[in-house]
Amino acid sequence: MSAPRVALFVTCLVDLFRPAVGFASVRLLEAAGCSVEVPIGQTCCGQPGYNAGAREDARGVARATIDVLHGFDYVVIPSGSCAGMIRAHYPSLLADDPRYAAKAQELALRTWELTSFLIEVRGFVAPPGPARTVAYHDSCSGLRELGVREQPRRLLKAAGTAIREPENRDACCGFGGAFSVKYDEISGEIARKKCSALAATEAPLVVGGDLGCLLHLAGRFQREGRKISCRHVAEVLAGIDGPAIGEAGS
Amino acid sequence: MIPTSRQFKENAGRALKDTELQKALFRVDKNFTERRARAVKNLPEFESLRDQGVAIKNHVLDHLDHYLEVFAENVERAGGQVHWCSTAEDARRMVLDLCRSVNARSVTKGKTMIGEEISLNPYLAAQGIEPVETDLGEYIIQLADEPPSHIIGPAIHKTKEQVSDLFLEHHRRYGKTKRLTEGEELVGEAREILRPRYLAADVGITGANFLIAETGSSVIVTNEGNGDLTQTLPKMHIVLASLEKIVPTLEDAATLIRLLARSATGQQMSVYTTVSTGPRRPGDPDGPGQYHVVLLDNGRSKLLGSAFRDILRCIRCGACFNHCPVYASVGGHAYGWVYSGPMGSVLTPAIVGIAEAHHLPNASTFCGRCQDVCPMRIPLPSMMRHWREEAFAQDACTWRERMAIRGWAWLARRPRSYRQVARLVASYLAWRGRPTGRIADLAFARGWTATRDLPAPAGRTFLDLWRERGRT
Amino acid sequence: MTRDAILVSIRDALGRGPLGAEARDLVSEHIRRHARNLVPDRGNVDADTKVALFSRQIQETHATLEYVATTDDVPGAITRYLSGKNLPAKVVLAPALAKLPWNEQPLLETKVGATRGEDAVAVTGAFAAIAETGTLLLTSGAESPQTLHLLPEHHVVVVRRDQVVGSMEDCWDRLRAQGPLPRTAMFVSGPSSTADIELTHYLGAHGPRRLHVIVVDR
Numbered sequence: 001m002s003a004p005r006v007a008l009f010v011t012c013l014v015d016l017f018r019p020a021v022g023f024a025s026v027r028l029l030e031a032a033g034c035s036v037e038v039p040i041g042q043t044c045c046g047q048p049g050y051n052a053g054a055r056e057d058a059r060g061v062a063r064a065t066i067d068v069l070h071g072f073d074y075v076v077i078p079s080g081s082c083a084g085m086i087r088a089h090y091p092s093l094l095a096d097d098p099r100y101a102a103k104a105q106e107l108a109l110r111t112w113e114l115t116s117f118l119i120e121v122r123g124f125v126a127p128p129g130p131a132r133t134v135a136y137h138d139s140c141s142g143l144r145e146l147g148v149r150e151q152p153r154r155l156l157k158a159a160g161t162a163i164r165e166p167e168n169r170d171a172c173c174g175f176g177g178a179f180s181v182k183y184d185e186i187s188g189e190i191a192r193k194k195c196s197a198l199a200a201t202e203a204p205l206v207v208g209g210d211l212g213c214l215l216h217l218a219g220r221f222q223r224e225g226r227k228i229s230c231r232h233v234a235e236v237l238a239g240i241d242g243p244a245i246g247e248a249g250s
Numbered sequence: 251m252i253p254t255s256r257q258f259k260e261n262a263g264r265a266l267k268d269t270e271l272q273k274a275l276f277r278v279d280k281n282f283t284e285r286r287a288r289a290v291k292n293l294p295e296f297e298s299l300r301d302q303g304v305a306i307k308n309h310v311l312d313h314l315d316h317y318l319e320v321f322a323e324n325v326e327r328a329g330g331q332v333h334w335c336s337t338a339e340d341a342r343r344m345v346l347d348l349c350r351s352v353n354a355r356s357v358t359k360g361k362t363m364i365g366e367e368i369s370l371n372p373y374l375a376a377q378g379i380e381p382v383e384t385d386l387g388e389y390i391i392q393l394a395d396e397p398p399s400h401i402i403g404p405a406i407h408k409t410k411e412q413v414s415d416l417f418l419e420h421h422r423r424y425g426k427t428k429r430l431t432e433g434e435e436l437v438g439e440a441r442e443i444l445r446p447r448y449l450a451a452d453v454g455i456t457g458a459n460f461l462i463a464e465t466g467s468s469v470i471v472t473n474e475g476n477g478d479l480t481q482t483l484p485k486m487h488i489v490l491a492s493l494e495k496i497v498p499t500l501e502d503a504a505t506l507i508r509l510l511a512r513s514a515t516g517q518q519m520s521v522y523t524t525v526s527t528g529p530r531r532p533g534d535p536d537g538p539g540q541y542h543v544v545l546l547d548n549g550r551s552k553l554l555g556s557a558f559r560d561i562l563r564c565i566r567c568g569a570c571f572n573h574c575p576v577y578a579s580v581g582g583h584a585y586g587w588v589y590s591g592p593m594g595s596v597l598t599p600a601i602v603g604i605a606e607a608h609h610l611p612n613a614s615t616f617c618g619r620c621q622d623v624c625p626m627r628i629p630l631p632s633m634m635r636h637w638r639e640e641a642f643a644q645d646a647c648t649w650r651e652r653m654a655i656r657g658w659a660w661l662a663r664r665p666r667s668y669r670q671v672a673r674l675v676a677s678y679l680a681w682r683g684r685p686t687g688r689i690a691d692l693a694f695a696r697g698w699t700a701t702r703d704l705p706a707p708a709g710r711t712f713l714d715l716w717r718e719r720g721r722t
Numbered sequence: 723m724t725r726d727a728i729l730v731s732i733r734d735a736l737g738r739g740p741l742g743a744e745a746r747d748l749v750s751e752h753i754r755r756h757a758r759n760l761v762p763d764r765g766n767v768d769a770d771t772k773v774a775l776f777s778r779q780i781q782e783t784h785a786t787l788e789y790v791a792t793t794d795d796v797p798g799a800i801t802r803y804l805s806g807k808n809l810p811a812k813v814v815l816a817p818a819l820a821k822l823p824w825n826e827q828p829l830l831e832t833k834v835g836a837t838r839g840e841d842a843v844a845v846t847g848a849f850a851a852i853a854e855t856g857t858l859l860l861t862s863g864a865e866s867p868q869t870l871h872l873l874p875e876h877h878v879v880v881v882r883r884d885q886v887v888g889s890m891e892d893c894w895d896r897l898r899a900q901g902p903l904p905r906t907a908m909f910v911s912g913p914s915s916t917a918d919i920e921l922t923h924y925l926g927a928h929g930p931r932r933l934h935v936i937v938v939d940r
Binding site for chain 1 (some may be wrong): 259262263268279283414425575576578579580612613614615616617618619621622635637638639640641642643647651655656658659661662663665668670675676679682685686688695696697698700701702703704705706707708710711712713715716717
Binding site (some may be wrong): 272274277280281282283293294295298299302305309312313314315316317318319320328333335336338341385386387390403404406408409410413416425433434436437438441444445448449463464465467473474475476477479481482483487493497498500502504505507508515517518519520522523524525526527528529530531532534535538545547551552553556622653686 | 723724725727728729731733734735736737740741746749750752753756757758760761762763764776779783822835836838839855856857862863864867868869871872873889890891894897900903904905906907908909910911913914915917918919920921922924926927928929
């Protein structure tokens with residue numbers, strides 16, 4: 001069986017803030033027997049406009065993304081939020097577009113969030129890593145739009161990582177994209193609660209599958225002066241051990 | 251009530267600084283979510299019941315005209331009357347006329363959100379008819395002269411100490427001069443003071459959780475029994491309900507009742523679930539002599555044909571409030587109108603207009619937990635997104651937001667320019683983040699840095715690094 | 723007329739005119755058949771288990787419960803309940819229970835009929851009881867004044883074993899068999915309570931503070 005051709009869509013946040021997540025994803029996908037390509041024309045999935053009510057703008061960006069991601073066996077994204085955008089929202093967003101409706105549906109079927117792809121499509125078992133304890137934060141879109149809950153945990157456990165669950169673990173961290181800036185006080189308050197629940201697990205490291213949540217949580221931990229690090233699950237699984245999010249030299 | 255939804259941000263800011271409110275909200279967050287989860291776990295059929303509940307409500311909405319006619323016929327057959335009202339003003343007027351027809355001086359009220367929606371209390375009071383709220387929560391906020399902050403717990407934002415103060419202040423006229431500190435005593439005093447009010451009232455007004463077409467009945471669900479006393483003791487019972495409360499049969503009501511209390515308070519059944527049909531019967535030793543249903547549209551028939559139709563399935567359980575991170579942070583009053591929480595963020599713009607209420611659907615992280623726990627599986631986030639689209643189309647957002655979105659959309663379709671801008675931003679932020687790796691204050695992103703640091707990027711974008719390594 | 727304006731507005735929103743005769747019949751059939759939806763399995767058990775399930779669950783809602791052998795044992799049980807609670811030996815009875823041998827309790831003062839709140843203890847029957855949720859169904863009528871179910875501090879409800887049914891749907895069947903619905907059909911699961919102060923549970927908000935159930939074997 002030849003290696004499937006996988007397009008890695010890194011997401012705009014990874015591209016800008018955390019290239020390590022992109023390289024970690026490549027490493028994991030290759031370890032899982034995939035041939036990985038990074039379409040260079042990729043930008044953003046369109047979610048910022050879509051969630052701001054700028055439907056026409058979002059449609060334009062979605063069409064461009066569909067074109068860029070055309071022709072691969074799979075599209076894999078290290079983010080529940082952006083994968084959710086393509087899988088759960090592109091089809092309805094473009095349902096009345098005669099040229100793109102079918103393409104949107106077809107792309108939705110080929111698109112996967114990274115950890116679910118590794119588990120469900122590739123049956124991947126992460127190689128053992130150092131024994132450590134982490135608290136896991138589920139992103140809401142991954143959890144509720146794509147059903148990503150056990151997949152990252154299974155991968156982490158197989159790699160020798162112990163996982164602690166914060167109280168009220170299904171609660172949102174308060175990021176919410178533009179919400180985090182537009183309603184900053186509320187976003188900060190929700191983050192405060194989530195951070196204190198995560199801190200109460202006493203795990204030194206918080207791991208999650210969405211960089212948006214992680215930037216928000218890491219920034220909040222830092223503002224509160226807490227010594228808790230945040231990393232994307234791909235980094236942890238791939239054994240990339242550079243500075244954590246928002247730490248010097250990152 | 252006059253909406254203050256435009257001031258959502260200011261309202262929310264105040265709420266976040268209100269330490270008493272924050273204590274109260276912490277209780278909501280903790281209690282209700284755990285209780286609901288337990289109740290759902292204890293009923294294996296819960297998910298299937300949800301599917302059936304959705305189907306029942308969808309069927310009703312498809313045939314709403316028919317079921318309303320059948321309902322009205324059956325109310326009349328049982329000796330009651332239905333009064334159709336298009337607007338809040340019509341409904342207030344109708345209630346007043348009914349009260350005047352029996353020379354009412356005082357009316358008792360069970361909890362009715364429609365009563366809040368049409369601002370009934372101040373209207374009746376201005377006409378010389380004293381409205382007395384009997385649900386303990388409603389009674390407390392009536393004393394405090396505040397709107398409800400939660401659809402099933404109107405006074406959920408009040409602490410026991412605040413209730414003690416209110417009772418001391420307002421119960422003096424009944425000769426009560428001791429400040430009570432125990433919950434038990436407070437409940438007892440409210441009971442003692444309200445009992446004669448029930449007996450003296452000329453008219454009792456309740457809401458309805460359901461209206462049953464088959465029998466022409468109204469159904470109320472309470473734990474206190476206040477609604478039952480309200481509708482039993484006076485000579486006239488007025489039911490205030492909106493159109494979409496209709497269910498076809500008693501069997502359909504049973505299905506929804508199984509969902510309601512579990513979703514709301516985590517009880518299997520509320521203490522009292524009462525089906526009322528018509529006035530007292532010949533030979534009945536008690537009960538009201540007249541039964542009236544004031545049926546309110548107030549824009550709902552229009553919603554039926556809109557993208558917001560699904561909100562008409564709402565059974566007002568409050569589960570979406572109890573699982574909403576935004577509600578849990580700011581409470582109900584910040585939303586600035588009668589309905590708050592996620593369902594309010596969808597319904598309020600439909601009633602008061604998106605220009606007034608544009609913040610409400612925008613102030614959501616789209617975490618989706620509301621839809622997850624909604625017994626009627628109402629797609630609240632997508633309807634909020636739809637309101638955002640209306641707001642964007644109607645220019646209800648700021649010029650800056652609009653420019654930001656337009657700029658982003660332009661760039662996102664031009665990969666080369668996009669990469670250049672990303673490159674600049676990444677290196678600027680990396681520079682700003684030295685040497686700590688984070689940025690504590692960023693002039694053009696104060697929205698971010700007001701409440702958290704911004705983790706700085708490494709300085710190079712992934713796409714640039716990837717291309718350099720020759721792997722395109 | 724407002725009624726017609728609202729109906730037209732609904733039909734406009736639905737994109738159709740009034741339902742045609744055939745469509746009306748189809749929808750009316752839904753009401754005529756009043757078919758059951760999914761009824762949870764829990765109440766679908768034999769008669770003895772129903773009674774046990776009802777008893778257990780209503781006690782979980784802060785009600786108290788006892789069994790007696792026959793309806794003739796009810797007056798004695800009432801006397802014991804009152805003395806156990808240190809209450810005056812005085813009750814108001816629903817007419818449905820007036821024929822029980824109350825005269826065998828010489829110290830017990832009884833009256834029959836509705837109340838305006840002057841009575842501390844009411845004793846009434848029930849229309850049915852539901853195993854699935856531990857719920858009583860109390861109907862209003864000449865034999866069972868609704869005020870007795872609500873105003874006294876203590877409410878004692880006498881239920882026969884054969885009145886215990888599986889579900890709310892079983893109650894609807896029994897109610898329909900009786901003719902038109904009574905003015906009120908009130909499902910009661912426990913004594914009156916409130917959680918409106920700091921979400922703490924308190925008994926006796928406006929209705930009965932205590933609910934006591936007497937299950938009669940025969």
